[in-house]
Amino acid sequence: MIASACFTTLLFLLLSQDASGAPTASPTVVGRSMPIRRLSPSSQNLTLVAQQAKDQRDILGVKYGGQLLQQRGTGYNLYHTFADRTCFNSYYGTIAIGTPPVSYDVILDTGSSDLWLTSSICGPGCGTSPTYDPAKSSSFQNLSTPFEISYGSGAVAGYVAEETVQMAGFEVAKQGFGVVNALSSAFNTNPVSGIMGLAWSPLSSTQQTPFWQTLASGGSWDSALFGVQLTRYGNVSNAAQNEPGGVIDLGYTNSSLYTGSIEYHNLVGTPQYWEINMNTLTVQGKSIDIAGISTAIIDTGTTNIAGPASAVASIYAQIPGSQAGTGQLDGYYTYPCSTTVNVQFNFGGNTWSMSPADFTHSQVSTTECLGAFFIASFGSGGPSWVIGDAFLKNVYSVFKYSPASVGFAALSETAISQNGIKAAVPSPTIGAVTAATNTGAASSASSGAVSSGPLSTLLCFWLASTSIAFLFW
Structure with a gap:
């Protein structure tokens, strides 16, 4: 039964490719999964723990303490959160951005609504994480809107731009995001290069619709x-x-x-x-x-x-x-x-x-x-x-x-059973996008990451991988 189902799946994959081997439009868009990773400080001495505890308290005071949007009248968008970047543990995932797409690791934050990445011209404060280079992407568009990120005892500065962004096999063209040119101190911890905000658009300091909300409202997902x-x-x-x-x-x-x-x-x-x-x-x-x-x-x-x-x-x-x-x-x-x-x-x-x-x-x-x-x-x-x-x-x-x-x-x-396991950290992948959207309209495209919904489908894909190249986590 499984062999037959897998043969059908493999046949569908082969038929859904054009002569060049690239995937063609899929008639049905289903959900997709992406592995995330946990980042923890390499040291847990009391001095570090105390500093991180203070950072967490200060950051949340800014994030939720009513200090929102106070500089918009001066031409800046005050980004009111820096998430829990320096505090204890963080969970992060991979996005791909630009044309051609390049992968970056970002904190997944349901407490904020903006996507931002450190840029290639960011100074020493941006740490050693990979940085985004607009000059290497043909889909980059500078919106020439400055913004400032305020958090705790420091600040971040940059400008708002648009790019093609992929995550977990989904794509949004002209996604607004922040390009960070300066940080007041080294907050980035390798390999993390920025934040993916997963809250709602009214919180967006860049005044852009969050990636997830565009997909959910535009019909790109099986369930919103x-x-x-x-x-x-x-x-x-x-x-x-x-x-x-x-x-x-x-x-x-x-x-x-x-x-x-x-x-x-x-x-x-x-x-x-x-x-x-x-x-x-x-x-x-x-x-x-x-x-x-x-x-x-x-x-x-x-x-x-x-x-x-x-x-x-x-x-x-x-x-x-x-x-x-x-x-x-x-x-x-x-x-x-x-x-x-x-x-x-x-x-x-x-x-x-x-x-x-x-x-x-x-x-x-x-x-x-x-x-x-x-x-x-x-x-x-x-x-x-x-x-x-x-x-x-x-x-x-x-x-x-x-x-x-x-x-x-x-x-x-x-x-x-996944708690505490000793396993290899998942690697970022850029594979085939199952659905792409622009300004809320769902469509199909090619080029992005990962695994699809039902476990049986994953099993079939795994068995089929001996005959066809496919990227999974």
Whole structure:
């Protein structure tokens, strides 16, 4: 049965190519998956951990603290987020940009809405990551609009341009993005060259429609949503700086990675962030007072979990021996590493547990650990909570275009088995684009990356690869 199905798949692949061997238009566009990677600091000494903790707190203060768009009147677009670039762990994936396409690694950030890359003329502050060279692309167009990125204690400067951008086998022509010419300090960590914002267009400082939103609204996806599964390495003592980080599924939900149904929660207000209501929070079996109606932004670009001072203090009050941090650790808490901490979230339906391994962010002494929850105040216009990867590693998360909502599902054994594995880091690929779009119109094209939806299709492609060249992760 499988052999027959695979022969049919192989025959279809052969017939769908023209005389030159290039793929022709596919009659049906399905979802696609792209492997993502996890980037962790090479050192975990206390000085580094403390500096990164301070950076995370400062960055979130700018990202969600109401300092938005304050310079637009002067001709600059203030980019109000730098994601969690320097803080602890980051999850990143590959895009291809330009003509001919060149691959770059970017942080995947559901807490911002802009795509930007460091340019070839960026100074020493841009680090050692690969940089984008406009002169090498025939599809580059400079829109001659300057922008400035403000974050924490530094800034980024550049201009807005348009390019052909590919990700996970999908393509958007004339995608607006930021070309960064200057950074105030070396924030880029090799191999990451920029950020792919996965939130909504009202947040875009470059005033461009995000890549994902163009595809979702233009009919390029089988389903107008994307799913994310993140791997855990926090409890693996010999984890390398780069490890397989999970997967992002564009245009479909990957049923091999979750069990049961997906529980969706509508966004709060007009879609900007992926912000939903949070009903209850339980720590060590005790309900934490979260001050009535609380909202939570679901943010893959943030490592830990930020919340109001009173609620965070109540969390650690349930853990004997906890102590409030000082200095660069102000707003954080330490607690005895020997304590197993159980946390449960409820957003209006099922109760979702967070692994004790994810509550332990890092070890700061032989007996003391740094907790994943920290204090952040976002002002009257900000959210109550920002929930990052410490929670998201425990669920399969879905970000839906219409109705605008966030969904959670229980991880399958297949997904759980990927935690902590020692495996080669996936390499970026540029293969065949399954769907291309320009200003929201879906069409077919050739040239991009990756694997398609159903597992049976992947198996057939793998078996067929002995007879036909095809790129997969």
